[in-house]
Amino acid sequence: MHIVIMGCGRVGSALAQTLEQQGHTVAVIDQDPTAFRRLGSGFGGRRVTGVGFDQDTLREAGIEEAGAFAAVSSGDNSNIIAARVAREMFGIENVAARIYDPRRAEVYQRLGIPTVATVRWTADQMLRRLLPSGAEPLWRDPTGGVQLAEVHTSAAWVGHRISRLQEETGVRVAFLTRLGETMLPTSQTVLQEGDLVHVMMRTDDVEKVEAAFAKGPEGEGGH
DSSP: OEEEEEOOSHHHHHHHHHHHHTTOEEEEEESOGGGGGGGOTTOOSEEEESOTTOHHHHHHTTGGGOSEEEEOSSOHHHHHHHHHHHHHTTOOSEEEEEESOHHHHHHHHHTTOOEEEHHHHHHHHHHHHHSOOSEEEEEEOTTSSEEEEEEOOOGGGTTSBHHHHHHHHOOEEEEEEETTEEEOOOTTOBOOTTOEEEEEEEGGGHHHHHHHHHHOSTTSOOO
8 A cells, every 4th residue: 555644753753664464555744854854764665845735646546546644743734634635635534633733633533533642642541551541542433433442451351261251341352462562362262361351342331340359259259
């Protein structure tokens, strides 16, 4: 896939290098030509100096054959304008914009532009490490009836199978994060200390699920 990235700061350059390593072709747009130094000499993609929401600049970056567009410059307005141009003028379906102001991010999300609200995301991730309790929703379906969430799991569940966790709590375990790596568990997978458990559940059941995850397996006391 060809991917166009607007913004060659730390995020944009890291994204470009990762995507290229995965076999994609990449073009990076930035107003400051010195920013491309972050890409390193090994980067084989296009470096386009210009404004990321200018149609000619986007064409130079190969937007017309692109499968995705990421707007990760330091300006919220520039990011959202560029994302909308990519979506509405060039028909790019896979578009994402980085937004610093979380209030704006919610507005743009409703416009159909997926956003990553940097400050809120970082704050949420820090809170998950400082106060590891309850459930942190990561995704909700459009009706709000079902959600994907990371749920704090009592140490009492360590050593038990995913199948037992699912049976007793009524959730579906979507994936685990173990030692920084994401894994898709089977019903035979045994929970280990430090696992982050991500589950699909009904939104109405969140409190019940949180309580069951915090309590531990039935008939074993718990914490």
